[in-house]
Amino acid sequence: MANGTPERILLAHGGGGQLTNQLIRSHILPHLGNEALAPLGDSACLELGSASICFTTDSYVVKPLFFRGGDIGKLAVCGTINDLAVAGSRPLALTLSLIVEEGLEVHTLDRILESIGQTARQAGVSVVAGDTKTVERGSADGIFINTAGIGIRLPGVELGLDKFAVGDKVFINGTIGDHGLTIISQREGIRFESQLESDCAPLAGLTCMLLENVQGIRFMRDATRGGLAAVLNEMVEGSRLGIEIREADLPIKPVVQGAADVLGFDVLNVANEGKFVAVVAPEAAEKCLELCHAHELGRSARVIGEVVESRDLPLVELRTKIGGRRIVQMPYGRELPRIC
Amino acid sequence: MLDRIVNAQHQIDDACKQLDRPVTIMEVCGTHTVAIFRSGIRSILPASVKLLSGPGCPVCVTDQGYIDAVLELTQRDDCLIATYGDMIRVPGRHGSLETLASKADVRVVLSSEDALQLAKDNPGKTVVFIAVGFETTAPATAVAVKEAAGQDVENFCILSGHKLVIPAMRALLSGMNDRIDAFLCPGHVSVIIGFGAFGEIVDEFRRPCVVGGFEPVQIIEALAEICRQLASGQVQLKSIYSAVVTEKGNTAAQTIVAEVFEPVDGYWRGLGKIPASTLALRERYRRFDAFERFGLADQPGQDDSGCRCGEVLCGLIDPPQCVLFARQCTPQHPIGPCMVSSEGTCAAWFKYGRRD
Structure with a gap:
């Protein structure tokens, strides 16, 4: 180890926390840096002729392949659609690459593809190109999937961390922690009395509806790996302003909180697959909530906090239920490997 | 709930006014430590109440010598190391289980039972379970060892670093830290050993010992009880976690631990060698002892990193x-x-x- 930097890739490098960030900044950007990549957003925004498009890609290695509320196929469609959606675009088309391990049952592959087709149709996107590769037994874990996606930016929509202002409201479209705790409890064979279910869902319908009907939406990001804590920390780092959230206003299902307590996880750090955090102007918050509440994927939407002045170091702070305060750190990254 | 918190805050304020001196309370349970920070309890206490986090985190109290013994095992290709997740990033002199993971087979398990199953599934390897933890995890390790013995799973063994909390509390009060006015006693450990076990601390050292739960309100009420006792001069043993903790604890768990383990002198990080504070396998289960099997030394480790x-x-x-x-x-x-x-x-x- 030189200066504490690991010589080999650790599982935590893929966790969406500090180590992932370090890997990208120290090893990827120096070789590939360019204007479109530099903001490290959920999608790249490109001007092609007169069209303004968003373009993104993501790979899916979730274990187990099938989980309550979804499967790797549904996840592969939703994850990429959501990255396009929170960048302020309407997703149009996806590509699909399958890396299949020798020995995977054809029936399993069929189930995954059926799920991919169904989710894409529901979300109104087409899978327009693809690739299949097979690898020797032991070189993959059943199946890995990569999808890339393209979307058209909604006209007049300008989202960015530089748009934040003190007093802006922070809201989320529903309960947190459902996906991560479903996966980990299913993986470890722990059954909780009530049912945990992944929130895996395509968010573009909801985000487009909000962006088309509400003025004053400053920024959106889906809260996947690293959970709400990671997204909020990215926001304060990028905006140089602080965020204060209220524990009492965080939407968390009791079964999720219970599972997190048993397993020793902080729900704030746990992955979601159907949630986005938005920062909106104070006067826009009420209309956002109203529209969300009328949408299937936003019924539990809540304002959870505000953008606040920053001290020297921009922090995410939590006002606890008992009136105390504490900071919310960027998660390290190893909490839950192979969650998506 | 807020009423109870406000009420407890008033009790603490009143007690502090009467005492008119700083009060130092130590919790000896990692779950309490985290719960106190997570709920922001420190930020709502009067400045004169100082909370200290004592030797309550099982990974933290593990001596460097034990860590080095674990890391020595990673250099063997005939071993499969089964460990709780928290242990894998503890640094030794040449790296941690995480960074050495590619040289040895290291698996994270959630229980001793998982480790035993790994042994059954991997007959070609010796599975070493990194058995750390206080009285809470020791019973499960004891069960796994008994099962291994009963089923002749000879490729299973444990590196016992199990610790006992009361000897550590005694060591602290016997000269290591004379600032401690009282203990917030650990809820989970008390479920096993019973709250009565802390009686010796109250009797011998005249320090209030209050067993509390893990909800913020339960912690604040336990702190209020401690402050009340200190202000009134009545030093008592009390459990306000009575829904879960009994005076005698889980006797079945105590029995199996006593059957499989015996307390021996052991090394703790920061506290040094404490008499009868570590659990070692009894003679009849000694063949499952990884220290013996691999000739590892259980000795105090060297740590020159400047870590405090x-x-x-x-x-x-x-x-x-x-x-x-x-x-x-x-x-x-x-x-x-x-x-x-x-x-x-x-x-x-x-x-x-x-x-x-």
């Missing part, structure tokens, strides 16, 4: 008083175990503490 985890564990300093804290030592690059474990004091300060 030992003093943190004894409540002698707060983490920010260590020059490494939040500079060289972060959750990303931990130098000491208290920064590694999710229940470690340094990790809690780093993760939840306000940076004013």
